[in-house]
Amino acid sequence: MSPRRPLLDDGVMSATTLLDPVPAVPPAAGTAPALVQARDLTRVWGKGHAAQIGVSSVDLDIAAGEIVAVIGPSGSGKSTLGALIAGIDQPTSGSLVVNGTRIDRMKTDKLAAWRGANVGIVFQDFHLLPTLTAAENVELAIELGPSGAGRRLRRRAARKALDAVGLGDFHKKLPAQMSGGEQQRVGIARAMVTHPPIIVADEPTGSLDQSNGHAVFELLMGLARNGSTVVFITHDLALADGADRVVSMIDGRVDAVTQRSAGGGR
């Protein structure tokens, strides 16, 4: 059992919970069904000799509150798997249940709504809107989500999320006025502000130096300790080593799964 970290203080948790119709409650150990259940998950593009395999016959369970690192060589299917779990893309075949909902065949508009309520996404190159301040970038995630929260509540939640990633003084800054590490922390604030049950981070430290990369990983660890499930795609084996489990991919398949710590159901 890890101690509850101060990263997401109770103020943030309650503010974000206000915005979340289905809060991610850390389940008791050993009792919860897996938050992610992938079965025979396959994503290919094209046919026959021209077929490009993204992922092939992946079976994977991820427990609620677990942080799972996905590693593997370039082209091994890490981003494809992350995009499927995040509901950005859909499989060619197989089934995928995330947070109790089967999303592999969901219609696109329903999937977009599901994503807004269930997933926070962190990108390697941050994907902040350049003309919006840090706070506005974070607020936008709430606006696009299902909460229907008013402006004041959105602003308060965005401010608390920025506080939680150590950027309390940055809310009025534009992305161009921030370092890469700071921008990525805004990216994490944006991903967590709606308190999604699952966060998918595709090489979130890939554009950062070692110390900023480590800080970003620690923030993701903190989210997992507070009940979010985190899928952390990385080329950094030292950081992957800090996850609860490490999933190694080769040629679109899960080659090995290594347990690092008890994880999940903290």
Ligand SMILES: Nc1ncnc2c1ncn2[C@@H]1O[C@H](COP(=O)(O)OP(=O)(O)OP(=O)(O)O)[C@@H](O)[C@H]1O
């Ligand atoms: N939209 C697409 N159309 C066709 N092939 C694709 C598409 N997206 C991915 N692929 C292929 O799927 C395979 C897996 O790609 P993916 O991006 O998941 O790899 P990755 O492990 O994330 O690699 P990297 O470490 O370089 O980011 C690759 O062979 C890639 O060319």
Ligand SMILES: [Mg+2]
């Ligand atoms: Mg990738």
